[in-house]
Amino acid sequence: MAEVSVENVTKTFGATKALDSVSMDFPNGGFFALLGPSGSGKTTLLRVIAGFILADNGHIRIGGEPVERVPVERRDIGMMFQNYALFPNMTVADNVGFGLRVRKVGAAEEKRRIAEALELVQMGSLRDRKPHELSGGQRQRVALARAFVTNPRVLLLDEPLSALDKALRVDMQIELKRIQREIGITTIFVTHDQEEALTLSDKIGILRNGRMVQAGAPRDVYNAPDSVFIAEFLGDANIFSGQVEGGALRIAGGRAIRIPKGAEGANTFAIRSEDMAISLEEPTGDDTDRIRADLVQRVFAGAMATCIVEVEGRRMKIVARERDLPALPDEGPVWLSWETDRLKPVKDE
Amino acid sequence: MAKAWTRDGLRATALLSPAYLWLTAAVFLPLSAMLYYSLLSDVPFGDAEWRITLDNYRAFFETGTYAALLWKSIRLGLTVTVVCILIGFPCAYVLAKTIRGRSREALFLLIILPFWSNSLVRIFSWAIVLRGNGVLELAVNAVLPFDIRLNLMFTQTAVVIGLVHSYLPYVILTTYLALQAIDDTLIDAARSMGAGKLTILRRLILPLSLPGLLAGAVLVFVPVVGAFMEPRILGGRFGTYYGTVIEDQFVAVFNWPLGAALSFILLAVVLLILALSSPILRRAPA
Amino acid sequence: MSGKWLARAGKVWLVLILIFLYAPIVIMGAMSFNASPFYQLPFEFSLNWYAALSENDAIRTAAIRSVGIALATMVIATALGTAASLAFFRYEFRGKFILQTLLFPPIAIPWLITGTAMLIFFFGIGLGRGTPSVLVGHVALALPYVIVVVSARLATFDRTLEEAARSLGAGAWTVTRRVTLPWIMPGVVAGALFAFAVSFDQFVVSYFLSEPGDATLPVLIYTSIRKGFTPEINAVSTIIIIISMAVMLVAARFSNFGGDR
Numbered sequence: 001m002a003e004v005s006v007e008n009v010t011k012t013f014g015a016t017k018a019l020d021s022v023s024m025d026f027p028n029g030g031f032f033a034l035l036g037p038s039g040s041g042k043t044t045l046l047r048v049i050a051g052f053i054l055a056d057n058g059h060i061r062i063g064g065e066p067v068e069r070v071p072v073e074r075r076d077i078g079m080m081f082q083n084y085a086l087f088p089n090m091t092v093a094d095n096v097g098f099g100l101r102v103r104k105v106g107a108a109e110e111k112r113r114i115a116e117a118l119e120l121v122q123m124g125s126l127r128d129r130k131p132h133e134l135s136g137g138q139r140q141r142v143a144l145a146r147a148f149v150t151n152p153r154v155l156l157l158d159e160p161l162s163a164l165d166k167a168l169r170v171d172m173q174i175e176l177k178r179i180q181r182e183i184g185i186t187t188i189f190v191t192h193d194q195e196e197a198l199t200l201s202d203k204i205g206i207l208r209n210g211r212m213v214q215a216g217a218p219r220d221v222y223n224a225p226d227s228v229f230i231a232e233f234l235g236d237a238n239i240f241s242g243q244v245e246g247g248a249l250r251i252a253g254g255r256a257i258r259i260p261k262g263a264e265g266a267n268t269f270a271i272r273s274e275d276m277a278i279s280l281e282e283p284t285g286d287d288t289d290r291i292r293a294d295l296v297q298r299v300f301a302g303a304m305a306t307c308i309v310e311v312e313g314r315r316m317k318i319v320a321r322e323r324d325l326p327a328l329p330d331e332g333p334v335w336l337s338w339e340t341d342r343l344k345p346v347k348d349e
Numbered sequence: 350m351a352k353a354w355t356r357d358g359l360r361a362t363a364l365l366s367p368a369y370l371w372l373t374a375a376v377f378l379p380l381s382a383m384l385y386y387s388l389l390s391d392v393p394f395g396d397a398e399w400r401i402t403l404d405n406y407r408a409f410f411e412t413g414t415y416a417a418l419l420w421k422s423i424r425l426g427l428t429v430t431v432v433c434i435l436i437g438f439p440c441a442y443v444l445a446k447t448i449r450g451r452s453r454e455a456l457f458l459l460i461i462l463p464f465w466s467n468s469l470v471r472i473f474s475w476a477i478v479l480r481g482n483g484v485l486e487l488a489v490n491a492v493l494p495f496d497i498r499l500n501l502m503f504t505q506t507a508v509v510i511g512l513v514h515s516y517l518p519y520v521i522l523t524t525y526l527a528l529q530a531i532d533d534t535l536i537d538a539a540r541s542m543g544a545g546k547l548t549i550l551r552r553l554i555l556p557l558s559l560p561g562l563l564a565g566a567v568l569v570f571v572p573v574v575g576a577f578m579e580p581r582i583l584g585g586r587f588g589t590y591y592g593t594v595i596e597d598q599f600v601a602v603f604n605w606p607l608g609a610a611l612s613f614i615l616l617a618v619v620l621l622i623l624a625l626s627s628p629i630l631r632r633a634p635a
Numbered sequence: 636m637s638g639k640w641l642a643r644a645g646k647v648w649l650v651l652i653l654i655f656l657y658a659p660i661v662i663m664g665a666m667s668f669n670a671s672p673f674y675q676l677p678f679e680f681s682l683n684w685y686a687a688l689s690e691n692d693a694i695r696t697a698a699i700r701s702v703g704i705a706l707a708t709m710v711i712a713t714a715l716g717t718a719a720s721l722a723f724f725r726y727e728f729r730g731k732f733i734l735q736t737l738l739f740p741p742i743a744i745p746w747l748i749t750g751t752a753m754l755i756f757f758f759g760i761g762l763g764r765g766t767p768s769v770l771v772g773h774v775a776l777a778l779p780y781v782i783v784v785v786s787a788r789l790a791t792f793d794r795t796l797e798e799a800a801r802s803l804g805a806g807a808w809t810v811t812r813r814v815t816l817p818w819i820m821p822g823v824v825a826g827a828l829f830a831f832a833v834s835f836d837q838f839v840v841s842y843f844l845s846e847p848g849d850a851t852l853p854v855l856i857y858t859s860i861r862k863g864f865t866p867e868i869n870a871v872s873t874i875i876i877i878i879s880m881a882v883m884l885v886a887a888r889f890s891n892f893g894g895d896r
Binding site: 357358360361364365367368369371372374375376377378379380382383386393436439440442443444447448456458459460461462463465466467468469470471473474475476477478484514517518546571572574575576577578581582592595596599600605608609612615616619623 | 641642645646648649653655656657658659660662663666714715716718719721723725726734737738740741743744745746747748749751752753754755756757759771772774775778782807832835836838839842843853856857860861868869872875876879880883884886887
């Protein structure tokens with residue numbers, strides 16, 4: 001177990017920059033998510049840390065030791081692959097024991113640790129099965145046990161839950177978190193599922209076009225996104241942008257919006273969809289700002305509801321609990337309102 | 350980081366070089382040596398006087414005998430190829446489109462199997478069947494009310510029969526793979542639009558299986574042009590072809606430089622055909 | 636109505652082709668059990684020709700030589716070919732396409748050309764004719780087949796298995812031995828059998844490269860046929876064709892050649 005740090009790592013494939021001077025610290029024992037749309041470089045970064053891809057520039061340290069020149073097999077990592085990559089010719093126990101055998105820990109020790117690991121993932125009873133005799137969830141558990149049984153310095157997970165259906169995925173998220181806490185291993189995982197990233201991790205790093213655009217605790221990143229991209233990528237957000245005139249933001253159509261204190265220099269703001277309210281009557285109150293909008297569609301989704309509205313030709317989304325919504329027509333003029341300090345200044349990118 | 354790349358490079362080199370050194374020593378250098386030889390006036394061993402010359406190639410173009418034989422071999426190649434396609438295409442079609450399941454697999458294997466067995470022995474088996482007073486003649490005469498003498502042995506027909514027997518599986522193999530790749534729903538779609546059997550064959554199946562058919566044709570034509578063992582055994586005195594003349598230069602006349610020149614001209618013909626057909630071959634399955 | 640008729644005609648055609656392919660071989664085999672040395676009918680069963688075969692030293696030595704060369708070819712070509720296939724599978728490098736294309740000349744160029752070229756070259760470098768030359772030639776002819784068959788099997792191999800093994804600390808050799816080889820083994824076995832068959836059935840190249848005194852079996856058969864043959868040759872030919880077909884059947888099983896599964 002060790003901390004991992006990535007510093008100014010760059011990797012180009014032909015003409016495309018897969019990673020562009022990426023830096024991020026992964027302190028000891030934490031659970032970290034690398035998040036981003038497909039093609040953002042998150043998997044490339046994981047594979048650079050693993051050693052399958054060699055960076056053009058920059059430093060990678062595991063436990064303080066530079067590993068750029070250390071081949072995969074000597075980096076002492078544990079990795080779980082998207083398709084699990086269980087060896088089809090070996091039983092569950094042999095799969096889990098593979099790394100122990102390579103490390104020559106001795107037969108008795110090997111047996112004990114296989115049993116322990118399988119117990120931890122609740123697969124002890126299936127130790128003699130072959131991978132093709134297991135269900136998706138069971139394979140996932142075996143792959144996980146195989147990755148951590150050697151007590152690697154860091155556990156790397158490549159989209160570990162993407163092959164499972166939704167119900168199983170939620171179970172496995174809880175399970176994964178439990179096991180990670182129990183063995184206390186530094187864990188870095190790649191996902192394109194933002195909800196999964198927010199649920200599981202202590203810190204997330206969001207990548208876009210090969211660049212690390214924001215890193216931090218999930219709550220901080222969610223509440224204070226740096227840029228339009230992150231605001232819209234994590235959850236739902238609406239964006240206001242325009243010219244600053246006399247302490248107000250003049251948006252398209254000439255309407256003015258109040259700017260929160262301490263953000264006077266900015267001209268682009270993001271607000272969470274759930275931080276906006278929708279009503280038929282014009283709302284009142286000093287610290288709330290309001291704007292007229294056209295309701296386009298109201299989408300029912302169980303506990304939550306989404307309203308699509310248009311403000312001067314620009315679409316916005318309002319998310320609220322179904323039971324908190326007022327009675328609304330199917331479409332027509334409505335009012336949007338929000339507390340001014342919910343507006344967060346963001347970079348327009 | 351360059352160091353790690355070199356490690357992969359070293360491993361690839363270590364894994365590849367034994368095979369490719371072997372191929373170089375046993376195929377590529379010999380082919381180059383043959384080119385050199387074809388330019389010599391005599392074998393460069395012992396006391397023989399030799400010099401660089403184009404005489405061997407001149408012999409090919411000036412005497413006309415060798416060119417005529419090459420043309421004869423090319424005609425033989427075309428004949429065998431056409432016969433193989435005419436016999437093989439319907440067979441591949443039946444196999445790919447009307448027979449299903451395990452019996453198809455078994456039949457396919459049964460057709461391909463002789464191709465992978467000893468070609469010399471198979472040609473020899475035809476010698477036994479075709480020889481005068483041989484099995485075929487006895488069988489035909491037992492059925493027919495009058496006596497005929499077939500005497501196919503030592504004719505060009507015998508050579509064609511033997512070569513078709515040798516290379517027919519090639520055409521069936523490649524055509525079968527191409528036909529099998531045609532989605533049956535395409536045929537159903539064509540039928541739903543009112544296309545008849547002939548239209549489907551002409552407009553759909555033939556164009557789609559053409560790459561496979563042509564691949565098979567090339568794979569038959571190329572070795573037949575260079576055949577010498579089959580004409581020797583089955584052709585008798587009609588069995589003089591371009592290939593047998595090359596054989597003679599090496600095992601009877603010992604005019605290696607001439608043999609090398611003739612081989613090299615044959616190689617040029619073969620490479621030309623392969624080059625012309627390579628876009629099609631690349632599209633053919635397997 | 637006409638569809639049914641066509642389907643039936645197609646099946647008849649298929650049967651006729653199978654008869655065309657197998658009849659001469661069956662007749663040759665049958666004649667090796669016929670007592671008459673001139674293939675005369677009526678057929679009279681006899682094992683004389685097989686008895687004569689077992690006492691024919693020339694054929695026996697040639698047979699042993701042929702099997703020996705085929706086994707050696709199999710071992711060498713399989714080892715070199717499997718190594719090359721692994722390199723093609725694992726590494727990306729410049730010139731890869733050219734190297735793969737270079738595998739086709741040994742398969743596509745008529746053996747007459749390859750054989751005579753080898754003769755010229757081996758004489759030029761002082762190796763001359765004889766069993767070593769034959770072996771060198773056979774391995775070269777078998778190599779592309781091994782590489783093609785093993786590569787086909789490797790194409791079904793999940794690359795992340797190798798990565799998983801490396802992430803667990805296994806070096807290149809352990810990865811190959813414990814993960815890759817077990818998976819491609821059927822392909823390697825099939826490739827080995829192909830190599831054996833290519834060598835055992837090879838006539839043209841052996842013909843140009845073997846010394847009159849140490850001919851391989853097919854070369855001996857060829858010279859005997861041209862001298863005027865006896866049913867002894869039938870007998871040995873029958874044995875050869877049974878062996879080579881058996882080898883290919885087993886190879887087909889392993890490579891899943893033409894199978895739909």
